[in-house]
Amino acid sequence: MRAFVTGGTGFLGANLIEQLIGDGWQVTAMHRPDSSTRRLRMLGATPVQASLDSLESLQNALPAELDAVFHLAGNTSMWRGGDAQQWQDNVVGSANLAQAVRQHFARQSKPGRMIVTSSISAYGHQQGVISEASPQLATNPRFHYHYSKLHAELAVRDEIARGLDAVLLNPCAIVGKYDVSSWAQTFFLLAENRLPGVPPGASSFCHAGAVARAHIEAFHRGRRGENYILAGTDASFLEFFRTIAELVGVPAPRRTTPALFIHGIAAVSDAVSRISGREPAVTPQKASMLTSRALADSTRAERELGYRNAMPLADMLRESRDWLVAEGLLTLPASG
Template sequence: MQAFVTGGTGFLGANLIEQLVNDGWQVTAMHRAGANVRRLETLGATPVQAALDDVASLERALPAQVDAIFHLAANTSMWRGGNAQQWRDNVEGSANIARVARQQFAAQQRPGRLIVTSSISAYGYHRTAITEDSPKLADDPRHHYLYSKKRAELAVREEVALGLDAVFLNPCGIVGKYDVSSWAQTFFMLAEDRLPGVPPGSGSFCHAGAVARAHIDAFHKGRSGENYILAGTDASFLEFFGIIARLVGKPVPTRTTPAFLIRALAQCNDLAARVSGREPTLTPEKAAMITRRVVADSSKAAAELGYGNDLSLEDMLRESRDWLVSEGLLAVEAPCGGAH
C-alpha cells in the first residue's frame, strides 16, 4: 500500500507515519523547502519537497500509484495578523490537494481515497456536546481558524461532488508524543514558572496514537463524504493543567482566572500587536477558545471506525512529558502530588 502524507513533519503526522510504516505501508511524506526531514527519514518515510500553493509540485510529489492521501497539513494560527496566510494554507491548499488527488485517482489503475484531517473547530462553538449532526457554526471571520477549517472542508467537498472519494476526521485536543508546539507549550510554561493563569474553559482530549489509528481505519472502513469526530476524555483546563503540574514537579493550581480578565488581556495584547506587528502569546481568538466549554461525542467513530481512546488523560500527558524529556527538551523536578 502506498500512502502520501501532507503535514508529516507535524506531531500528528509523525504518529501517523510511524503506524503506517509499522503496518507495512510505503510512505511518501511531503515537506516544505528548508524543513528538517530527519524525523521523517528515521520513521521510515521518503521525504519529498512540495507546497500546497504549488499545484505542479504536488503533482510531481505524488507517487505514480497511490492508495491513500492523508491531508494533515494545516495552519493553526489564532492571530489576526496571520489570517491571509491561513486562508491560503487551509482553504486554498485543501482545494489544491483535493483537486490533484481526484485527478490522480482518476488517472491511475486502482482506486484511491483522501483522508482529510479537519478539526472540531469546523463546528464552531456549541453549548452542548458536539456530534456529527450538530450544525457547523464556524461562520464568524473574527474566529479565523475555525472559519478557515469549515471552508477547507467545503473546498474539498466541491471535489467530492466531482467524484473524489474523501473522508473527514474532526479531532478535538490531541495529546501525545512528538508534540513540541501544541500542548507541549503548557509543559514548558509550568516547568519554567511562566504560566500566567489557568483559563476557566474545558475540552475533549484525545490520544495522538488513537487519532493516527483512526486515520488508517478511516481509509479502510470510513464512508465516503462522512465526518467522524474524534473526542476522548472531557476535562476542565484546571484539571488538565493540574496533571501537567504534577508531571513536571510543580505545585498544582487550585483556581482559574476569570474569563473576562483573560479576554481583556487578550484585547490589550491585540492592540499592542497592531503596533509591533508581532504575534502575542494570548490573542482574542485564543481567549475565546480557552474560556469556553468545547466538548464532543465520538460515538459514530467508535461504531464505524472502531475508534477507541483508551488511555487516561494522565497517561496521554505522561507520554508527552516522557518524550519531551527523552529528547532533552524538558527538565522536570521530583513529582508533586503523587504523580509518577
C-alpha cells in the same frame, strides 16, 4: 499499500507515519523547503518537497500509484495578523491538494481514497456536546482558524462532488508524543514557572496514537463524504494543568483565572500587536477558545471506525512528558 502524507513533520503526522510504517505501508511524506526531514527519515518515510500553494508542485510530488492520501497539514494560528496566510494554507492548499488527488486517482489503475484531517473547530463555538449532527457554526471570519477549517472542508467537498473519494476527521484536543508546539507548551510554562493563569474552559482530549489509528481505519472503513468526530477524555483546563503540574513536579494551580480578565488581556495584547506587528501570547481567538467548552461525542467513529480513546488523561500527558524528557527538551526538578 502506498500512502502520501502531508503534515508529516508535525506531531500527529509523526504518529500516523509511525503506525503506517508499522503496518507495512510505503510512505511518501511531503515537506516544505524549510522543514527538517530528519524525523521523516528516522520513521522510515521517503521525503518529497512540494508546496500546497502550487497545484503543479503537488501533481509532481504524488507517486505514480497510490492507495491513500492523508492530508494532515494545517495552519493553526489564532492571530489575525496571520489570517491571510492561514487562508492560503488551509483553504487554498486543501483545494489544490484535493484537485490534484482527484485527477491523480482518475488516471491510475486502481481506486484511491483521501483522508482529511479537519478539526472540531469546524463546528464553531457551541453550547452543548458536538456531534456530526450538529450544525457547523464556524461562519464568523473573526474566529479565523475555525472559519478556515470549515472552508477547507467545503473546498474538499467541491472535489467530492466531482468524484473524489474522501473522508473527513474532526479531532478534538490531541495529546501525545512528538508534540513540541501544541499542548506540550504547557509543560514548559509550568516547569519554568511562567504560567500566567488557568483559563476556565474545558475540552475533549484525545490520544495522538488513537487519532492516528482512526485515520488508517477511515481509509479502510470510513464512508465517502462523511465526517467523523474524534473526542476523548473530557476535562476542564484546571484539571488538565493540574495533571501536568504533578507530572513535572511543581505545585499545581488551585483556581482558574476569570474569563473577563483573560478577554481583557487579549484585547490589550491585540491592540499592541496592531502597532508592533508581532503575534501576542494571548489573542482574542485564543481567549475565546480557552474560556469556552468544546466537548464532543465520538459515537459514530466508535461504531464505524472502531475508534477507541480509552487512555486516561494522565497517561496521555505522561507519554508526552516522557517523550519531551527523552528528547532533552524538558528538564524535570530533581525530586520529579
